[in-house]
Amino acid sequence: MKWYCKLIGxxxxxxxxxxxxAWNAGKDMAELHMTTAEGEPQRFLECVxxxxxxxxxxxxxxxxTGCNAR
Numbered sequence: 001m002k003w004y005c006k007l008i009g010x011x012x013x014x015x016x017x018x019x020x021x022a023w024n025a026g027k028d029m030a031e032l033h034m035t036t037a038e039g040e041p042q043r044f045l046e047c048v049x050x051x052x053x054x055x056x057x058x059x060x061x062x063x064x065t066g067c068n069a070r
Contacts, residue, residue, distance in 0.1 A: 002050045010052060012045040012065050 005011075018041045023032045045054040045061060054061065 005047060005050050005052070010047040011049060012054065012061070013048055014057075014062055014065050015044055015046050017042040017044075 020037045022035050024035060025031070026033055042055070043057070045057045045065065046052070
């Protein structure tokens with residue numbers, strides 16, 4: 001934690017990390033097939049200054065960041 005975060009507090013920003021999509025050619029090399037990474041999208045808050053991360057934030061915490069995420 002940086003001194004600014006200790007003195008004033010964290011400045012959180014809302015982030016979401018969606019599973020990645022990969023396009024691979026089929027066996028005949030004529031068609032592309034979509035494969036996705038398993039799992040749900042991750043939603044978290046991250047401090048801009050020190051990088052502290054809050055996983056699964058409550059709606060009140062998200063509202064305090066000032067973003068319109070739902």
